[in-house]
Amino acid sequence: MSRQGRRRRSGPHDGLGGLAVAALMGALVAVALGVYGRTHEPTGRPLALVIGFSGMTPMKAWLATFGVLLGVFQVVTAAWMWGRLPITRKAPAWAAEGHRWSGAVAFVLTLPVGYHCLWSLGFVTFDTRTALHSIAGCAFYGVFATKMLSLRTEKLPGWALPLVGGALFTLLVALWATASLWYFSQPGVPLR
Template sequence: MAVPLGAFVAGAVVALLVGVFSKVHDPTLDGTTTLGFKDVRDMKVAVSTVIGVLAVGQVVGALWLYGKLGIRAPSWLGMAHRASGSIALLLAVFVGYHCIWAFGFQTGTVHGYEVPVRGIVHEVLACAVFGAVVVKVVAVRSKRAPGWFLPVAGGLLFALLIVVVLTSAGWYLDAKGWPSR
């Protein structure tokens, strides 16, 4: 139990530190990119949608690799699973950086508008995503962890990612449609 406990404590510390930095940092668009989209928010919606698709692919890949789909996994699937997980993580860091740097952790009234509960839930769980990444990395790398730890760590990261994507990109796509370039 020492490995999971240590991983969850380390993940909680990382999530807390990300949240504190996001709250005390003065948001600015300096040092951000739009990747050709109209603005940073539109870029984040597009990239977050890709992250959501990759996250679903990670769950399907994991189920397939562990024989839970009833069909034999091809030999290349393990490498593809690791590669797509790494890409999802890199994209999450990219989007997280832009969230923190351009918008920060917003509560109360910002620019005359009350921050919605959806936004606060998104911000809190987005910080938790980075803590869950720590937990998942420990679960993948540890040889002493109990068998239940990797699926729990993966499930936690997946659930957090999906809720974060739905409370940002999902909400935006529903309210405004696909972002413009």
């Protein structure tokens, strides 16, 4: 069957059905991370590599901060590409490529942060801040999975990607606020 013939058929990877499948898969990722984080015995050790920082915590705080800055770039380029900025000029050709690459770099920057949180600290709930951070961390990677799967869904409703992307950015900011911002606001902490 030709590619066009396949596109005309409706299936579980089209439209709302595809979005529902992507959301279900994302929810499974989030729950799996939460269960692992809760049942895994935290090591309490830093990763072996701290890339020129004085310790694991400052490195994580800065990597997450760079991830948020790239997330802001993502939001701006997405809004520009979709004509949602108060700019009359059409988004330049580099905006789409910049959007994709900034998202990939932001994701890669968050991986050591998330890995350390999950492996070394686990899913912790000893106070409101850490409970919100743990929940947002699991949800972030679940929503990330949902977004990546949604990008491959045909006939996706126009509101779906902005909604999922907005949720992803919101969770990233929540993670940053409950860890990096909190860390930077503590008196006497090393910034590097």
